Structure formats: C-alpha cells, structure tokens
Amino acid sequence: MLIFEKSESGRNATSQHVRLAHTKIEIPEKFLRTDKPLLPEVSELQVVRHYTRLSRKNYSIDTQFYPLGSCTMKYNPRGVHRLAFLEGFLQRHPLSLDINSQGYMACAYELQEILKTVTGMKGVSLTPMAGAQGEFAGVAMIRAYHESRGDTARNEFLVPDAAHGTNPASAVQCGYKVKEIPTGPDGNVDVAALQAAVGPHTAGIMLTNPSTLGVFEQKIQEIAAIMHKAGGLLYYDGANLNAILGKVQPGAMGFDVMHINLHKTFATPHGGGGPGGGPVAVNERLLPFLPMPIVTKTNDTYAWLTEKECPQTIGRLSAFMGNAGIILRAYMYARLLGKEGLLRVAEFATLNANYLLARLRAAGFTAAYPTRRASHEFIITLKDEAKELHIGALDVAKRLLDYNFHAPTMYFPLLVPECLLIEPTETESKQVLDAFADTMIKILEEAKTNPDLLHTAPHTLSVRRLDEVKAARELDLVFKKA
C-alpha cells in the first residue's frame, strides 16, 4: 500500500509544523501556488511505520550476504556513520569561512594524502560525486591536457569490450568517439588489436585492472607503453581497487589518471543507489587540470584551492565540494584500518574470492576463465546449464533470493554468456561463503530435479517475479489520485 493511500485530508504530524502568529506574506499573488501538491497527509506514527515496513522489504549488507560483483558490498562500519552525524559536521555550511572549517578540512586534506599514497599518484581532488563523475573528470582532464599542448586531432577514446557501461558513456560525454578493443580468450586485452587501433587520433584508453572479468590484466605495462608511445594517456577505472589496495599502485602500472570509488573500496554506505564518492588521482602531467576545489595546507592551516590559484582546472563538478559526508566517512574508515588494515583488504578479498571459486568449481560450476587466478571477484558461466537444463543466470539469481542471499551481478560483463559475477569481499567469513556454496550446489540439484522451482522463483519474498516489459510499455511512474 502506498503512503498516499493512507493519507486523509486534514490529518497532520503537527509537532513538525512551524508555529506562526499569522500567515501573511509580502509576495504578490501572481507568484503564488494555488493548488495543493500531492504529499501525504498522515500522522508521524504512520510515516514511521510505513517506511520501517518498507525497509524490511530490502536485502542489504546489514541483513544478507550481498556478493554483487564489481560493487564491493563490504561491511560499512556503524561507528563511522554515527560520527559523520556529529553536530559540528552536520551544521557546517559549505560556504563557511575557512577559519570555521578547519576540522572538516583537516579530514579532507588527510584523505587526499592517503589516496595519493595508495594510488601512487601526485595529486587528488575529492570532488567527483560518484565513479562515473570521476570518469568524466578524468577524461576531461586528458582532453584538457592534449588541448593545452595544441594536440587537437585526438578525438578517439579506446575502451575494452569488457568495460563498465559508464566508461564509453563518460568518454562520449567528453565529446569523444569510442572504439572498442576486444578481449582475448585468456581474459587479457587483445594487445595486437590495441596496437592496430592506436594512432594520431587516440586520446586515451579506459581500463579496469583487475578487469571486470575478475582477472589481473597481465600485459598492463605493455599496454601502457603502446599508449604512451602513441601519445595517448591511460585512465584507470578504480571500481576494482579493492583487489589490489596497498599491493599494487595504479601509478606504478603506468596510469596517468584514475578515480577511486569510496562507496566500494572505502566502505561508505551504498544507500540504496548512492551517494557514492569518486575522487580522482593524477600523475604529474595532469596536476594543473584537477577539478576544484582542493584542500591545501600551509603551516597547519587549511585553505581551499580554487580557479584563482589553478586557472587550467577543468572546473567545478558540484555546487560545493562534492559528497563531503562520504569523504568524511572514507577518511574515518582509512584511519580505523590504518596501513596494516588497508593492506589486508586486498589479501582477504582475494582469499575469499578464490576460495569460493574453488568450492563452486569442485561442485561442477564452470569458471569463465578456468586457467586464471581470481582477483577479488570471479565469473561463473551457466551456458551449459542453459543448454542442458534450460536454466539461466536469471533463474539461479532469483532462486538465491529465496535462500536469503542477494544475487551476484548477472549478465555482466556482456561478453560472457549466462554469467554471474561474484564478489564476496573481505568482510565475509568462511562460514558465510560455505553456506553460499552449499546453496548454489542445492540450486544446481533443484535445476536437475525440479527446474520449475527456479523458473518461477522467487517464492518467499513480498512479490514474485516482476513484469519488467509491462513496466516499460505501460509507463506508470507516478501515483494519480483516483
């Protein structure tokens, strides 16, 4: 039942209403609203109960194992969330004077330094508000770099076919044409195809490493050499940074610019689809182009760097300074873990992925890249099951929901048929992984003995499988009063 269907005209949560002596205003009538917006008229208890009940229809990290590949659904420390709600942080206006902002700016500055260290880069801007905005910023910086050198013929960006959809979309938003580079049978980029694709029109390449195929791009140094020789730059999509955090620095691999997904690697809550955080890190040659503002420090005093000090900047990406509360949370997470803890992230994320892969393979599941080590995630393909048992990745995913597990990412990357991309993260225990593996084995058994159970799953949730075609054909995007 929708909140609007609980609404009764004249009912109010009056303790939330401002008390006014009168309602006179000094605004001429022509500016005023005459109709009542469709907002619910309900009591405070009704609101609390309605949304508490809705929350219980969600799967989440706090309630379920959530092995959604490429999303790094690790534990989000509660202490961090609570401390971000300290009054001093909540009340700080983004345009406060620097003298009233030193507490927040200290955190932001120190996070910039921590990110520089883990990425092996020379400069960081925290302002991009999610991975895709970081990508936009990175590609825009590459464009600004080429243009600053009068190198204006470069109008093409290279993107591997396994890349996240945001990569080509971001390159296009920066005015580039996109050329896809194929992947070889071992999961590495097809270097011969790359060599053939580069030329005087190449502005750069966007790569994720480990790639979305869950394997480390072994020829990365060769790729970097090819790109740099051709005059192009390398963009690192940090979506999978969790796999190499503290182990390998993207700067050392030859990348010129990258983003970091704070909501993945630095454990800030995903919030049902955001907010995220997508700081960008750059090497020396892209420093002048970083988006503004940035925090700088002189003699223990923090100040903002803006367009005035950095005239070559690509500009501003948000009204203020990005998702400041997420920056604060990522900073706190990094402090809780420290250098030793950060190093263990990649180690145990990789251990968990390889263990789960080993268990699933032993049970008869097919790894998409059987000769390769898993990174922090891996892909199994159900193409044989689809052929023999008429069971697809979708059916297995929906059946997993019945067993109280969130499903892995399905049908991505697009080049592996009937795939499930599984990322357990370092914060899950062996016991949880075992329970998940046992369930997968049980579902495979069901696929053989009672396939309808899978085709019609889920059975135990508040709704059965939903009709997405109807949703798109008969658009119903807002409630209308009868």
Add this chain to the structure above:
Amino acid sequence: MPFIPHTQQDTEEMLSTIGVANIENLFDEIPDTLRHANIEAIPSGITEMELTRLMKERAKRDGGMTCFIGAGAYEHHIPAAVWEIASRGEFLTAYTPYQAEASQGTLQLLYEYQTMMASLMGLDVSNASLYDGASALAEAVLMAVRANKFSKSQRVLMPRTVHPFYREVVATIVGQQNIELIEVPFDLASGCTSMEALKKISGDITALIIPQPNFFGVLEDVDALTDWAHAQKALVIAVVNPLAMSLLKAPGHWGSNGADIACGEGQPLGVPLASGGPYYGFLCCKQDIVRQLPGRIVGRTVDQEGKEGFVLTLQAREQHIRRAKATSNICTNQGLLVTASTIYMSLLGPEGLRLSAIACHQNTCLFREKLKKVEGVKKIFSGAFFHEIVLQFSQPVDNVLEELAKFNIQGGYAISQFYSELENCLLVCVTETKTEFDMDEYVAKLQIVLRHLNSTEKKAALNCEEGN
C-alpha cells in the same frame, strides 16, 4: 584485523582448498615489478574509541555557529524520524535495486518520491535523483538539447541570476559537447533577469534557464519568461528551490504552457548542511520527453500473480545497456538522500511544508526591518523575495564576516567576487530555524563590528597621516 572475521584456522583451511601455500601466492599473476607498493606514509590503525575522540575534536572546531548563509544550501529543521529511519541498515546498506524482488522497499519509496516531487513541480514525471542541484542543471541542459526537435543551434540562455557555481558546473559538464551558453544580464534595480536584454537576443534558441527564486533570493517573472521562450520554440528549464514550491507557483504552471523541465537541489527537504553534501539533484519533466530523462526511473508493474510491485524501468536509456549511446553516464545516484527527503515530505505534508516556507519568508521580512536601523547597510533590489536578500555595505564585507564570526555568527555569503557591479554585497538568508533573538543578536553584533571597523579604519588613516 578490523572487520575481517577470519581465524587462523579458517585461513589455513581456505588456502588448502584453493591449493596454495599462502595468501601472497594468490597474487602470483601480477608481475613482480608491480608488487612493491609502499604505503608506509599512512598512519597505523586506531580503535573506534580513539577515532571518536579525534572526530569530536574536529567537529567541535567547526560547530557552534549561528548560520545566516544560504546561497544554495539551507538550514532547516529536520524531524528526528527522518534520519532514524533513513539510517536503518536495510536502506543504508543496500545498493541500486538491480534485484527488484529483493528491493521493494527502496523501489516503492522511490516511486512515492517521484510522485511527490513531480507534484511539487507541477510536472508529469520525475527521475529517482541525480548528484546535486548544479549537476542536475547540467543534465537538464543536455536533456533539453536532445529533446528540442525544432532547434539545431545548441544555444542555451543562462541568466546571470543563476547561482554562480551552478553556472560553472554547467560550463564544465556541457562545455565538452559544443553547447553554447549565452549569458543573460539582470536588471540592477529589481535583481531580476532583464526582459529587455532577453528580447534583444535573436536567432535559434534551444532552451532558456529560469531560476526561482534566483541567486539573489529575488522572484523572477516566470510567466513572462516562459511564454517568451516558448514563442521562440525554446524549451524552458526551471531551476528551483523545492521547499519554496510549496508556496510559489510550480514550474509546470508557469506561463501558458508551463516549464518543460524542472530541476534543482533537494537539500532543503530533510538533508543537513553537512559541508555541502551528500545532497541530491532532482529532475522532472513533461511526459512527452520522458525518454530523454537521464538517471534511474522506477515504474509500477505487477508480478506473476498480478500483485503490485515496482522495478527500475526505461533502462534502455541507461549506460549499462546503451553504453556509448546512453542519455547520461550516471550510475550511482543519491538514493539515501531521496530516502530521507521522502520521509521528510511525508512528515511535513503539504501544509507543514507550506508553513515552513512562509516562516522562512516572514523571518526574512522581519530581518530586513531590523536591518533598517543599521547605518552603512542597505538592502538592494526591489523585486519580491523568498528567504534571501542582498545587502550592500559601505565597506568590504570580508572583514565584517570575519569579525562577526568571532561572535559565532556566520553573517552571510560575500557575492561581489562574482558580480563586479555589486560592490561590497552580502547575500543573507533567514530560515524558519532563526528566532527573533537570533536576528537581534546579529543586528547588535553587526553594529559593534561596523563601529569597530570604522574606528580602526579612521585610526589607520590617522596613523598614515601622522607617518607622513
């Protein structure tokens, strides 16, 4: 090991199942030359208790101020229930609802949000959020360029009364795609976009942006502007304060045909100031251009048994399907803030929201009256206003703000840096959170500060003369 649950025995058993001797061997596909990251510069880990002490100290340094700054971020009362519920793990730690059946809570909430926001804007549909108000305006511009079938020029009119940072963000984002942004001047007396200057602009126009209220807090003549733009076959993009729309005419009702797109900053609806983010951008439009709307959209449908349910829909617009041909590159948006906002709007209801808007306006009127007795300060702009006004001082405002800060008052935002014609100007905001006592304090301290600054100025001048 923070948050890693493995016992020594677990680790050994897992390694043995994988068939490797130690964890380091799991990285053996990475070239040796790359495996030498040095992160020694990062401090060692601390406990939650130690972190609490550190963060409390830092929060304290920034807190305790009475805030009269607006300029795109507004302090409002937020009912306790808003963040109590939004912080429930089931909302806080879920992700984008890719598995609809296991995400009905978030999906239904987003459908309710879309209904509330579209209705508040007087438009047909809403998306499920963008990053913030400024980036939402950039997306609205890109959307208008795609949607306006009559216009080929990609020329978009951007009044100077739009928030300066919004204008910068739009320039950064759409500047990559050969879209021309043409500035429209404002009338110095009223503080409104100049209709005369607008009428001098000729040729094909793709869209006109109309802020309401504008950056100066002044109300634009939205009906006339909208009708003018439509007569030029341009689309109208409204960029508005959503709280104000409970009181002011909604974009969908501007002029004869209404604005085509409305966007803005959702922060006033239940999101704390919190250093500028995370906030969320909203974006609504008329039904006929819904397929050009970027970002996630939730639709109502039915399940196999005909029971009502909710899913992400029109996904063929999005990057994970369309890749290079998507309407936008956005993926992660600001779901949690929309969760808070939806609960906020439900708690306030249409009447509560309207009363808050009226309280903001009344307080600003009262504050304007109180300022009349302060020498060296005058309100400029004759146009009607909502909850912000521009004050002109007889001396630079930076010093005034720093002196006021010593009394724990944040006196407003200095705007002359963006408008050379507005010398020594301060943008001040008074929301419903300010009492008459707060305003009296501001006025009293302002008088002290101005007297002090004037006397030091005189002294400095005197010293200067003596030195000569």
